[in-house]
Amino acid sequence: MDFDREKSDAACGETRQGESKVNGASPAQTGTANGDFLQSRGCLLCFDTQSLLLRRYSVNAPVFLAQPDIALGKTFVQCADEAAARAILDGLKENRVTGRPALLFNLPFGTRQIACDIAVHVTGDDLVLECTPPGPPQRTGSLIRHLRSAIDRLRENNELTSLCQAAVIQMRMIVDYDHVMLCRFAQHGLAEVMADDCAAGVSHLAGQYLSQADMPDEVRQLYLRSLIRVIENVSAEAVEIRSACNLPPLDLSLVMMRASSELRRAHMKACGIEATMLLALVVDGALWGMLIGRNYSPKKVTMDERAVAKMFSEYVALQITANVRASRLHVTQQTYAAIHGFVHDAASATDIPAYIRAHVAELAGQMECDGVAVWIDGHPAVDGFEIKPDSMTELVRWSASYKGGMAQIWSTVSLIEEAPALARYLPGIAGMMVIPLTVQPGDYLYFFRKEKVRIVNRAPEPDEAPSVPYGTGGLCQDKVHNCAATWTVEDEEAAEELRAALIEATGAYYRALLEQRSAAEARQRLLNDELTHRVKNILSVVQSVVGRSIVEERSQKDSIQRLRDRIKALAVAHDQIVSANSGGYLYALLEAELTPYAIRPEAITVDGPDLWMPGKALSVMTLLFHELATNAAKYGSLSCAPGNLAISWKHNPAHQTWDILWQESGGPVVSESTHLGFGSILLSRALKHELGGAAERTFSPEGVSIRLSVPARFVSEVSEPDRTPWSLTRQKSRRPSEDERSGMDLKNAHVLIVEDQMLIAMEIEDTLTDHGVAGICTAASTSEAKKLILSSPVDVAVLDINLGEENVIDVAVILREKGVPFIFTTGYTTPDMLPGDFLTVPIVQKPYASSVLIRSLQAVLA
Numbered sequence: 001m002d003f004d005r006e007k008s009d010a011a012c013g014e015t016r017q018g019e020s021k022v023n024g025a026s027p028a029q030t031g032t033a034n035g036d037f038l039q040s041r042g043c044l045l046c047f048d049t050q051s052l053l054l055r056r057y058s059v060n061a062p063v064f065l066a067q068p069d070i071a072l073g074k075t076f077v078q079c080a081d082e083a084a085a086r087a088i089l090d091g092l093k094e095n096r097v098t099g100r101p102a103l104l105f106n107l108p109f110g111t112r113q114i115a116c117d118i119a120v121h122v123t124g125d126d127l128v129l130e131c132t133p134p135g136p137p138q139r140t141g142s143l144i145r146h147l148r149s150a151i152d153r154l155r156e157n158n159e160l161t162s163l164c165q166a167a168v169i170q171m172r173m174i175v176d177y178d179h180v181m182l183c184r185f186a187q188h189g190l191a192e193v194m195a196d197d198c199a200a201g202v203s204h205l206a207g208q209y210l211s212q213a214d215m216p217d218e219v220r221q222l223y224l225r226s227l228i229r230v231i232e233n234v235s236a237e238a239v240e241i242r243s244a245c246n247l248p249p250l251d252l253s254l255v256m257m258r259a260s261s262e263l264r265r266a267h268m269k270a271c272g273i274e275a276t277m278l279l280a281l282v283v284d285g286a287l288w289g290m291l292i293g294r295n296y297s298p299k300k301v302t303m304d305e306r307a308v309a310k311m312f313s314e315y316v317a318l319q320i321t322a323n324v325r326a327s328r329l330h331v332t333q334q335t336y337a338a339i340h341g342f343v344h345d346a347a348s349a350t351d352i353p354a355y356i357r358a359h360v361a362e363l364a365g366q367m368e369c370d371g372v373a374v375w376i377d378g379h380p381a382v383d384g385f386e387i388k389p390d391s392m393t394e395l396v397r398w399s400a401s402y403k404g405g406m407a408q409i410w411s412t413v414s415l416i417e418e419a420p421a422l423a424r425y426l427p428g429i430a431g432m433m434v435i436p437l438t439v440q441p442g443d444y445l446y447f448f449r450k451e452k453v454r455i456v457n458r459a460p461e462p463d464e465a466p467s468v469p470y471g472t473g474g475l476c477q478d479k480v481h482n483c484a485a486t487w488t489v490e491d492e493e494a495a496e497e498l499r500a501a502l503i504e505a506t507g508a509y510y511r512a513l514l515e516q517r518s519a520a521e522a523r524q525r526l527l528n529d530e531l532t533h534r535v536k537n538i539l540s541v542v543q544s545v546v547g548r549s550i551v552e553e554r555s556q557k558d559s560i561q562r563l564r565d566r567i568k569a570l571a572v573a574h575d576q577i578v579s580a581n582s583g584g585y586l587y588a589l590l591e592a593e594l595t596p597y598a599i600r601p602e603a604i605t606v607d608g609p610d611l612w613m614p615g616k617a618l619s620v621m622t623l624l625f626h627e628l629a630t631n632a633a634k635y636g637s638l639s640c641a642p643g644n645l646a647i648s649w650k651h652n653p654a655h656q657t658w659d660i661l662w663q664e665s666g667g668p669v670v671s672e673s674t675h676l677g678f679g680s681i682l683l684s685r686a687l688k689h690e691l692g693g694a695a696e697r698t699f700s701p702e703g704v705s706i707r708l709s710v711p712a713r714f715v716s717e718v719s720e721p722d723r724t725p726w727s728l729t730r731q732k733s734r735r736p737s738e739d740e741r742s743g744m745d746l747k748n749a750h751v752l753i754v755e756d757q758m759l760i761a762m763e764i765e766d767t768l769t770d771h772g773v774a775g776i777c778t779a780a781s782t783s784e785a786k787k788l789i790l791s792s793p794v795d796v797a798v799l800d801i802n803l804g805e806e807n808v809i810d811v812a813v814i815l816r817e818k819g820v821p822f823i824f825t826t827g828y829t830t831p832d833m834l835p836g837d838f839l840t841v842p843i844v845q846k847p848y849a850s851s852v853l854i855r856s857l858q859a860v861l862a
Contacts, residue, residue, distance in 0.1 A: 037258070038058045038240075038255070039236065039259050040237060040238065041133070041232055042132035043057070043065065044057065044255065045061060046127065049125050049126065049127050052075060053074070053076075054075070054076075054079060055244045056247070057070060057072070058240070059242060065114055065131065066110070066114055076127075080109055081108075084107055087104060087107060088120050091103075091104050092120060102120050103119055105304060106137070115134050117131070117132045119132075124251060126250060132257065132302070133302070139305075146308070147308050147312055154316065157319075160324075161194070163320065168196055168291075169197045174305075175301070178294060179294040180291070180292070180293050181195070181196040183210060185288065185290075186209070189212050189217070191210040191289070193207065194206070202470070207455075208454075208455040208456070209456045213267060214458075223280035224282065224287055225254060226253055227279060227282070227310055227314065229276075229277070230278075231260055231265075231276045232298060233299075234273060234275065235265075235269070267459050268459075273295070273473075274296055275298050276295070279309060279313035281320060283324055288320060291316065331494055335494045338362075340501070342363070343502075343504070352505055356502065357379060360372055360383050364447075367491045369433075370448055371384030371385040371429075371448040372448070373446040374437075374445050376444075385448070394422065394425045395425060409492065409495050409499065410434045411495075414483050426448070430482050430483055431487070433446070433447040435499045437506060438503070447495075452483060453480065453483075456479075457475045457476070459475070459476070460474065460476045461476075583613055584618045585610055585611070586621075587610045589621060604647070605646045607648040609717050609719075612718050613715055617691055620691060623686065624682060627679035628679070632664055635670065636704060642666045643666040644664070644666045656712045656713075658710045658715045660709075661707055661708075663705050664705070670704055672699045691710060691711055692711055695707070746861060747774065749773065749775065750795045751796055754798065760846070764798060765778065768854075782807075782808060786814065789811070795820065795861070796822060796823075797820060798823055799812060800824075812824075812838060821860035822860065823841065823843070823844055823860055825843070825846060842856045842860060
């Protein structure tokens with residue numbers, strides 16, 4: 001290709017004022033300096049990728065290639081000759097595929113056919129050629145043998161530490177540097193020396209760290225593109241690269257012979273280093289570490305030595321990749337097995353957060369640590385060391401507020417640097433990993449590590465004496481405190497597995513809680529609706545009972561007493577329904593209603609199997625038997641000594657009913673009344689209206705006879721061998737008469753009433769006043785009751801078990817210590833809240849009859 005000199009001159013323009021000529025040539029021929037430099041052992045030529053005209057070259061190229069006429073604008077063929085140009089262009093195919101320089105060994109180049117090793121690549125619009133002296137031909141075979149042997153040795157090492165040690169030994173045998181190190185980049189940016197091999201008299205650095213100045217972050221990124229960097233002579237002057245006018249700076253990232261900066265060379269000379277080779281170890285696309293060779297005298301490295309060293313480092317990187325992946329897989333499997341067992345055991349626990357707190361020590365085994373802590377569901381648990389409660393609270397607060405709420409796993413090897421405000425709460429802790437257990441800030445798992453002192457090697461300052469001899473100079477060593485061991489990739493993956501498992505376990509637990517809470521709220525709403533319905537029905541029933549009771553009785557006293565008795569009957573029915581799971585037994589009902597009227601053991605007889613009735617039927621039958629028993633005791637057979645009552649029942653299969661016969665005898669002569677009272681109306685309408693049954697009443701000289709028919713669907717025959725039916729042998733003593741009651745000494749006693757419901761307290765006061773009790777004092781709370789006990793005489797007490805949010809047991813304890821008897825009252829069917837010491841204290845159920853309350857007080861006073 002011909003070069004148009006006029007166009008080149010026009011492109012470069014006229015000579016700038018003050019710009020000197022080189023060898024008598026104009027700047028259009030020699031180019032301008034862009035600040036790019038090359039090591040002096042080789043030369044560089046750059047051609048335009050379109051025109052293949054020379055546009056850049058190192059100033060030593062004319063001498064190196066023995067072509068004094070090399071100048072900008074020369075064609076590719078003029079500089080290389082036709083055979084070399086064809087070979088180089090063929091080599092570019094490899095560069096296009098791999099993206100890395102193609103290598104050509106011992107290639108005759110230029111008009112003088114100078115043998116060169118050439119690296120060629122394309123960057124931008126530049127076709128870049130690096131020419132270096134070739135190595136001895138016999139050296140190539142020796143290098144291949146060394147490489148093969150080294151690879152075979154590495155295959156035998158499956159553990160990372162032994163792999164690293166074998167790699168540095170084999171690397172030093174290949175390149176013959178004074179000191180070869182294998183470094184891994186740690187989390188904090190320092191390069192940790194995993195293994196090293198060195199000549200006699202050279203200090204070992206394995207287990208220590210190189211300073212960040214040895215490998216700045218911006219330099220590390222270059223090694224992801226160019227895997228090798230060689231500096232043969234730190235002290236040698238760099239060669240300038242000149243470019244045609246108005247060209248952008250040359251991208252030197254793939255130029256193997258690029259020179260180091262003055263600052264970098266000064267740093268290496270301060271460390272006593274005269275030559276160096278750096279090889280990148282790329283693991284899973286990231287710069288994992290470096291193979292570093294250092295020599296303490298200048299060292300020439302041929303291109304075939306570079307190629308073999310690069311191939312060896314890539315194999316080492318592959319072995320490390322395999323080792324890391326195998327280690328990750330092992331850690332993942334081990335972690336999964338441990339976590340699976342932990343979560344499986346936790347699944348049977350009713351309280352997952354409590355289980356995690358109780359077994360926090362098991363979580364410490366998931367990764368290397370010196371302690372572990374968990375904050376879950378508002379409570380902490382710690383294992384391995386002690387954390388004060390306020391320190392734990394501050395740790396959780398910091399975690400929740402870190403960058404608006406920590407949602408991802410976070411770790412540090414220097415807590416004092418990254419969270420100085422938190423470090424004072426965790427003395428002795430240098431490293432920490434935080435694992436959030438919820439999407440929103442709240443629950444956290446913490447792993448802690450104690451301090452691990454690091455020895456960091458660096459270049460001495462200009463006036464600083466080195467502490468360790470190294471090469472021709474020395475190194476200074478700094479001890480870095482407040483740092484922990486690095487959190488490895490395996491640690492991070494174990495943390496992710498642990499987080500996922502615990503989130504799943506706690507998530508399922510919290511979902512179950514939400515579902516239970518939702519179901520409980522739905523049940524509560526349903527119960528509230530049902531309670532409202534039942535209360536309104538009860539109030540309607542009470543309203544009817546009140547009206548009928550007042551109409552029937554002639555005196556106010558009789559009306560009130562009848563009203564109380566009927567309300568008590570409703571309460572008895574309700575208690576039986578609740579205590580028997582929405583139903584009750586016929587024997588129990590008859591026992592509750594008839595026991596008070598059994599004047600003598602043989603007065604009442606029953607015959608028939610025990611029957612179970614649901615709540616609706618039981619309520620109706622309770623009211624019926626209460627009215628029948630009350631009328632029998634007031635007007636019928638139970639009103640006089642010779643009277644008898646016989647109750648029997650049997651199944652009527654023809655009508656699918658249970659027929660109950662109530663037969664009175666031996667009492668006063670009765671006749672049918674023309675007045676329809678509450679009892680008569682209840683008898684004639686309740687069974688039919690509520691249950692679809694029937695009732696028939698017959699009056700005879702011997703006594704009244706009543707036949708009740710209850711549909712079989714409301715009745716179930718009970719066959720429980722362990723159940724003892726009510727019998728006359730278990731009858732309670734009869735109730736004392738009014739005259740007998742008035743003669744007892746209750747009226748001389750001072751009675752304390754502890755009741756938080758004002759109306760109920762007033763009713764008790766009225767009852768006591770009606771029975772002649774003059775000394776009455778009332779308290780609505782435990783504190784008020786205690787004051788009254790200290791300030792007023794108390795002979796006996798009535799204690800409501802539940803006083804709103806308070807419990808009356810404290811008052812009972814004081815009364816017992818003072819020897820004052822007392823009774824309990826409650827609206828609960830089974831007051832399970834009583835301590836064992838008070839189970840023998842009499843309990844009066846609400847609503848209570850006056851006679852029952854008085855009799856109970858007289859009993860405890862006696």
